[in-house]
Amino acid sequence: MPHLSRRSxxxxxxxxxTLGAAGCARDDRPDELEAPWTAARADAxxxxxxAGAFPDAAARLTPxxxxxxxxxEALAIEIRRARPDRAEVxxxxxxxxxxxxxxxxxxxxxxxxxxxxxDAGAALAVTTARYRAGLVASVAASCAGxxxxxxx
Amino acid sequence: MSAPVPxxxxxxAAAQAALGAEHAAVWCCGLATAFLPASAAQPLADAxxxxxxRRDALVARLEASGEQPVPAAAxxxxxxxxxxxxxxxxxxxxxxDDVAGAWRALLERTDDRDLRTTGVEAMTAxxxxxxxxxxxxxxxxxxxxxxxxAPA
Numbered sequence: 001m002p003h004l005s006r007r008s009x010x011x012x013x014x015x016x017x018t019l020g021a022a023g024c025a026r027d028d029r030p031d032e033l034e035a036p037w038t039a040a041r042a043d044a045x046x047x048x049x050x051a052g053a054f055p056d057a058a059a060r061l062t063p064x065x066x067x068x069x070x071x072x073e074a075l076a077i078e079i080r081r082a083r084p085d086r087a088e089v090x091x092x093x094x095x096x097x098x099x100x101x102x103x104x105x106x107x108x109x110x111x112x113x114x115x116x117x118x119d120a121g122a123a124l125a126v127t128t129a130r131y132r133a134g135l136v137a138s139v140a141a142s143c144a145g146x147x148x149x150x151x152x
Numbered sequence: 153m154s155a156p157v158p159x160x161x162x163x164x165a166a167a168q169a170a171l172g173a174e175h176a177a178v179w180c181c182g183l184a185t186a187f188l189p190a191s192a193a194q195p196l197a198d199a200x201x202x203x204x205x206r207r208d209a210l211v212a213r214l215e216a217s218g219e220q221p222v223p224a225a226a227x228x229x230x231x232x233x234x235x236x237x238x239x240x241x242x243x244x245x246x247x248x249d250d251v252a253g254a255w256r257a258l259l260e261r262t263d264d265r266d267l268r269t270t271g272v273e274a275m276t277a278x279x280x281x282x283x284x285x286x287x288x289x290x291x292x293x294x295x296x297x298x299x300x301x302a303p304a
Contacts, residue, residue: 142298
C-alpha cells in the first residue's frame, strides 16, 4: 500500500477543498433555462399589455402572448424539476411591464425579442442535456414562427 | 464524408424515423404542387429541396454507421383526400408536423452537434414553412406553441 507523504496529503486535501468550493459555486449559478424562461415571461407580459391597450392589434398579439406563456410554463416545470433550489427565482413576482407607446412599437419590440429567443434557443439546443434539447428546440422553433408572423 | 449516427440510446432508430418523415414530406410536396396556387410554387419548391437535403444527409450518416437507411414508399396514404388547395395545404401541415416530431425525438437521443444543429433547423423550418401552409389551410393558430409535441 503506497504511503502518502505529509506533503501529498496536504495537496490532496487542498484539492478536495477546491472541488468542494467549485461544487458550491456551481450550485449557486442560475439554471441555463432561466434566461429563456425570463424572456418568455417578459414577452407574454408585453404582448398581453399591448393587446389590452390596442384592441385593433389584439388578434395579432394574443396568440403570441399565449405561446410565450406556454413556453414560460414548460421551461419553469423543467427548472423546478432539475433545480428545486431555484424555486425562489421562479416564484418572485415578475418585473412590472411599462405600457407600450403604440401597437407598432410593441410589435417591433416583440419581433426583435422573438428573433433573439429563436437564435439563443437554437444555440442552446445544440449544447444542452439530451432530455432538454427537444424542449429548447421546440421553443426556439415556435419563436421563429411567431417572429415571422409579426414581421409579415 | 459523413460521420456515423452515434450508436446510443435509440439514436439510429430515431434517425430512421426522421428519415421516414423526410421521405414522406418530399412525397407530399410533390403531390401538393398540383393543387397549390402559383403564388405558393416557389416556397413549396424551397421546402421540397430542404426536405431532400436533410433526407440525403440522414441517408449518408446512416450508411456511414452501417445501417440500411429506410427507403421511401412508392406512395403514402393521406389522412384526408387531397382535392384542392386547402386540403393539399392541410396535408403539408401534417407532413411538417411529423418532421418536427421526428427530429425532436432524435435531438433527445444524441449529443452529436451536427445532428442537433440539423435537427433545430429542421424543426424551425417545419414551423415557419408550416405557418404558410396553415394559413392556406385555414388553420389557427398559425404557429404551434411547442412544435414537435404530440397534439394536446
